[in-house]
Amino acid sequence: RGARLTLSLCPQVSAAAAVGAFPKRVKVVEVGPRDGLQNEKTVVPTPVKINLINMLSETGLQVIEATSFVSPKWVPQMADHTEVMQGINKLPGISYPVLTPNLKGFQAAVAAGAKEVSIFGAASELFTKKNINCSIEESLERFDEVMTAARAASIPVRGYVSCVLGCPYEGKISAAKVAEVSKKMYSMGCYEISLGDTIGIGTPGSMKEMLTAVMKEVPVGALAVHCHDTYGQALANILVALQMGVSVVDASVAGLGGCPYAQGASGNVATEDLVYMLNGLGIHSGVDLQKLMDTGTFICNALNRRTNSKVSQASCRL
Amino acid sequence: MGTVPSALKHCLSYQHLLKEQLWIGEPVASPPAAPHPGQESQASGLPEYIKIVEVGPRDGLQNEKVIVPTDTKIELINRLSRTGLPAIEVTSFVSSKWVPQMADHKEVMRGIERHPGVQYPVLTPNLQGFHSAIAAGATEVSVFGAASESFSKMNINCSIEESIEKFEEVAKSARNMNIPVRGYVSCALGCPYEGNIIPAKVAEVSKRLYSMGCYEISLGDTIGVGTPGSMKRMLEASVLMLHFCVVIFQMGVAVVDSSVAGLGGCPYAKGATGNVATEDVIYMLNGLGVNTGVNLYTVMEAGNFICTALNKKTNSKVAQASFNTGTIN
Numbered sequence: 219r220g221a222r223l224t225l226s227l228c229p230q231v232s233a234a235a236a237v238g239a240f241p242k243r244v245k246v247v248e249v250g251p252r253d254g255l256q257n258e259k260t261v262v263p264t265p266v267k268i269n270l271i272n273m274l275s276e277t278g279l280q281v282i283e284a285t286s287f288v289s290p291k292w293v294p295q296m297a298d299h300t301e302v303m304q305g306i307n308k309l310p311g312i313s314y315p316v317l318t319p320n321l322k323g324f325q326a327a328v329a330a331g332a333k334e335v336s337i338f339g340a341a342s343e344l345f346t347k348k349n350i351n352c353s354i355e356e357s358l359e360r361f362d363e364v365m366t367a368a369r370a371a372s373i374p375v376r377g378y379v380s381c382v383l384g385c386p387y388e389g390k391i392s393a394a395k396v397a398e399v400s401k402k403m404y405s406m407g408c409y410e411i412s413l414g415d416t417i418g419i420g421t422p423g424s425m426k427e428m429l430t431a432v433m434k435e436v437p438v439g440a441l442a443v444h445c446h447d448t449y450g451q452a453l454a455n456i457l458v459a460l461q462m463g464v465s466v467v468d469a470s471v472a473g474l475g476g477c478p479y480a481q482g483a484s485g486n487v488a489t490e491d492l493v494y495m496l497n498g499l500g501i502h503s504g505v506d507l508q509k510l511m512d513t514g515t516f517i518c519n520a521l522n523r524r525t526n527s528k529v530s531q532a533s534c535r536l
Numbered sequence: 537m538g539t540v541p542s543a544l545k546h547c548l549s550y551q552h553l554l555k556e557q558l559w560i561g562e563p564v565a566s567p568p569a570a571p572h573p574g575q576e577s578q579a580s581g582l583p584e585y586i587k588i589v590e591v592g593p594r595d596g597l598q599n600e601k602v603i604v605p606t607d608t609k610i611e612l613i614n615r616l617s618r619t620g621l622p623a624i625e626v627t628s629f630v631s632s633k634w635v636p637q638m639a640d641h642k643e644v645m646r647g648i649e650r651h652p653g654v655q656y657p658v659l660t661p662n663l664q665g666f667h668s669a670i671a672a673g674a675t676e677v678s679v680f681g682a683a684s685e686s687f688s689k690m691n692i693n694c695s696i697e698e699s700i701e702k703f704e705e706v707a708k709s710a711r712n713m714n715i716p717v718r719g720y721v722s723c724a725l726g727c728p729y730e731g732n733i734i735p736a737k738v739a740e741v742s743k744r745l746y747s748m749g750c751y752e753i754s755l756g757d758t759i760g761v762g763t764p765g766s767m768k769r770m771l772e773a774s775v776l777m778l779h780f781c782v783v784i785f786q787m788g789v790a791v792v793d794s795s796v797a798g799l800g801g802c803p804y805a806k807g808a809t810g811n812v813a814t815e816d817v818i819y820m821l822n823g824l825g826v827n828t829g830v831n832l833y834t835v836m837e838a839g840n841f842i843c844t845a846l847n848k849k850t851n852s853k854v855a856q857a858s859f860n861t862g863t864i865n
């Protein structure tokens with residue numbers, strides 16, 4: 219029994235709780251191979267990563283975040299970034315963005331064949347300090363170098379803003395701050411801003427408040443949401459974002475990627491569960507759920523772990 | 537997201553984090569008196585108060601593989617009684633031949649503490665079960681209908697109509713004794729046998745249950761297949777049919793059923809999860825500024841207790857995030 223709602227709702231309440239107009243199409247950005255695998259305890263061999271991405275390429279997904287050009291000293295799980303980038307089948311019509319934290323990473327990425335990159339900002343000063351040892355302002359200055367090089371090479375850049383609904387160090391984050399950082403990154407030239415609830419702490423009300431502030435500075439067509447399911451709120455938060463006009467949603471196959479801030483907790487929302495919901499809402503995503511589930515099964519076997527996707531759990535014959 | 541930070545150990549403990557956030561503040565100890573008709577919270581348009589009906593001890597435990605001893609059931613319910621939950625479904629007066637997990641219904645009913653202000657409904661599928669429940673001290677009962685003929689047949693071996701007739705007997709006796717009856721409609725968003733269920737059918741069954749005297753109708757997405765769109769269509773159909781209940785029900789009060797630790801798998805999809813976890817619902821409602829009167833921490837503790845007893849991991853994401861194997865801070 220997923221949820222039971224009794225009929226004690228009065229008309230105003232049911233109207234208020236009413237599901238509003240949704241976008242007709244949603245672009246699903248698959249972050250499993252990067253954000254997912256980066257946050258899994260088990261390090262996965264290169265051929266497995268390549269096969270994962272190749273299988274994802276067959277599902278109808280249009281964007282698959284492939285890897286991260288970060289020093290292996292910091293992120294050993296992504297040490298094989300060049301081999302992965304060069305080893306995957308790059309199907310036409312599919313984008314394979316990679317993370318590039320600085321100019322050096324950007325250059326390595328382009329040399330390895332990357333055609334799209336991502337940069338990561340944060341709405342929290344403390345998070346930025348702990349993460350990359352500088353202020354938000356300084357981090358954006360570093361990214362400026364990447365933006366300039368990307369522009370010269372005609373490479374699109376996607377911007378991420380972390381901690382949009384809460385920070386593991388600072389706690390509460392103001393919607394105004396999220397809007398400010400988003401605006402800066404958008405003005406710098408990012409074609410899309412992915413707003414990340416990094417610790418999954420947000421609830422539909424705070425999501426709505428944050429998006430309202432951000433949408434004053436960045437057009438909704440350029441916004442994406444990246445919700446973590448650490449507190450079981452991801453789909454509810456995504457639903458609210460869709461109702462407000464957001465039409466790009468990040469997710470991770472099999473819900474790969476735990477939360478580094480709460481041991482044992484879950485992280486990314488599972489792509490299967492997102493697609494199930496979109497299908498139910500009649501929203502076109504272009505993704506074949508069965509093929510996606512098969513891909514999830516593959517990577518979970520490789521990682522020797524159970525899936526975090528409820529849809530997969532319900533569908534597997536255990 | 538981004539690179540994994542090196543200064544992990546300096547991040548806030550989950551307790552600090554949760555306390556800091558406005559929406560995880562200490563809740564009011566008991567629910568407010570009946571809200572004003574149509575009263576809504578702030579600008580969100582949501583009710584100010586939502587009543588949570590805890591179904592873990594019955595629906596949850598009934599659908600767990602491990603059968604839990606009577607003492608453990610009583611302890612669980614007693615712990616839940618201290619959380620602020622206004623209603624806790626205790627057990628089921630069904631033949632132990634069908635539901636062995638609930639064989640100790642009499643002992644549980646007699647053994648639990650009864651906290652003032654908390655309702656302790658029990659399932660009573662027929663008149664016999666009803667009498668047995670009353671004899672054991674029950675003061676509220678529930679009857680389970682379904683929006684699917686196939687489900688009704690497979691589950692209780694009779695048609696919807698026949699089941700309604702049985703419930704009418706229960707409702708009549710209950711009325712004579714001033715015992716409130718809660719009605720459930722299963723398969724509201726889909727049936728494991730029939731598949732799609734039309735909203736009008738849900739509305740029709742709901743109306744029958746309401747007409748016989750059920751004070752509340754709980755609409756169950758039994759196999760969890762529903763999505764927000766199908767939920768909306770089903771509710772619209774039901775509300776239209778039951779518009780008159782708006783006058784009678786407490787205005788602005790919405791009610792949600794959930795199960796501590798998300799107890800109770802799905803008997804129709806092996807390995808799948810079942811009930812939504814009470815902790816996760818409360819977390820969301822707290823975040824929305826909706827009062828539930830329930831203390832999230834005490835529910836998490838009750839969840840931890842029963843999962844230990846069942847030797848299983850919690851299905852609540854909030855509990856997973858909070859009861860770390862090794863605290864970060």
